[in-house]
Amino acid sequence: MIQFLLVRLSLFAPILLGVLLIGFLLLQVVPSDPAAIRAGPMATAEVIEAIREELGLNRPLPEQFLIYLAKVLQGDLGRSLISNAKVVEELAATLPPTVELMAVCMLWAVPLGIALGTMAAVHRGGLLDRMLMLVSVAGVSMPVFFVGILLIWVFGFWLQVLPTSGRGGPLWTLEGWQSILLPALTLGCIILGPIARVTRTSVIEALGADHVRTARAKGLSWPKVIVRHGLRNALVPVVTLIGLQVGFLLGGAVVTETMFAWPGIGRLAVGAILSNDLPVAQGAIICLSLGFITINLGVDMLYAALDPRIRLG
Template sequence: MLSFLLTRLLSTFIVVLGVITLVFLLIHLVPGDPVQAMLGETATPTDLESLRNALGLDQPLLTQWWVYITNLLQGDLGNSLYSKEPILDILLERFPATLELAIAGLLVAVLLALPLGSIAALRKDTIYDNSAMVFSLLGVSIPNFWLGPMLILLFSLMLGWLPVSGREGPLSLILPAITLGTALAAILGRMIRSTLLEVLNEDYIRTARAKGLSESAIVIYHALRNASLPIITVLGLQLGTLLGGAVITEIIFAWPGIGQLTIESIERRDYPLVQACILLISLSYVFINTLTDLLYAWLDPRVRYSV
């Protein structure tokens, strides 16, 4: 297990370094001059050159990269060009909202997918199975930017049950979580169905049935436990995707998270903040995937022994 852990941590370090470098290069290759955006079109060449020198943008790209890495290791992400506040403080203020929305979306997906996938597998080729697969197809096909407004029209404007937007309390989380979790529920439901169909044909399941165990006990204590590994993998991957893919949902519901912050900083040409937002989303994805790998190896010893 120690060898597996060290191997995964080393590969994670390499990926993180690559992500940091790629984000740095992409931001610096974006057309437009941040100095010009800060000072406006009426700025004189002298003012532009003075500010560019103060920000270190006149140095070679490799030197800027090294300074960026050094500051990053010290927890210094710089200051926002728009608000002048430390970027780290802005991210710490906004990230909990995105994390809350991602976890809520994941919870919605599990609560929908687990019964649907299980019933579809146990009632294969029946109306229950076909209905679950239709739901999966709809969940994957319907985009967030259509589902979100439709939920707002129905539950907020017509029925008046839930808030339209914002992050004012538990009720304001329901519609964004449903919007974000529906597509994942469709993917997860199909995964649960396919893995359960494979497991239900194993010899130990037939033995459990021969012992007189109820079907629910067989599914909960035997089938789902052995089908959990690929499901956990999908959950881990999709949680990272939810953290990065919540941008549209946050914009629709005015949810004050990293996704909305990214769009706002792009509109303001606040390049250091854009860079920090993208980096945070990328590193969150890498971190969650690493945890998923470690959890997978802990649950299945064959994985760590194969390294």
């Protein structure tokens, strides 16, 4: 297991380097001048040029990237061009709300998706199977902004039982739970359908294996056969999908946090891009990329725990 972990960690550095390079180059093509943004609309050309020299914007792009990379390795992501606050401080303030949102989303969507997929596999071809798959297809087909608008209209304006914007407080308070329900439901609908569909396919395949028939012939109850021999062997592709869906969650979080005025990294990134605040946008990209890489590393570890052949191979 240790060797397997070290091999996966060895891929961490080049992937992160590639993310930093791509993020740096993409933000260089934005038609804006960071020096002019920091100087303000009333600044003279001499002041703007002095700020460009201070920020190193007059240097060649390779040299700018090396300077930027050296600062990132030291934990210095620069300062915001708008607020002049440290980017690290702004990310630290918006990271907990995003983590809370994704945790609550996964908390209800993943178990429910696995349960629905297993139920559909057990009742394969029946009415329940068709109804569950219809719901999952609908969940896959609807875009996240449509789901969010629908939930806002139903629970915010029609029933008026849940707040539709802002973060009411931490999760251990009633206001915190009330404010996070609609964003978490919106995000969870993105991954619920795919998880249910993949679980159904995997469980059907696992239940048709020889060892499952042997366990059934030995007299094990059908629920034990499903859980011990069917579902566990079917979880490897499901875990793969969950890891991939994290990327969609991060993308959906940008839209969801903007819709519900949730003070997370996604909303911070959108605001930074719209205001041409390049240091904050680059910091948000790094933070989101680190989260995606870390979760995929966790998925690899779950592979090894669920199927020893993976780590031995």
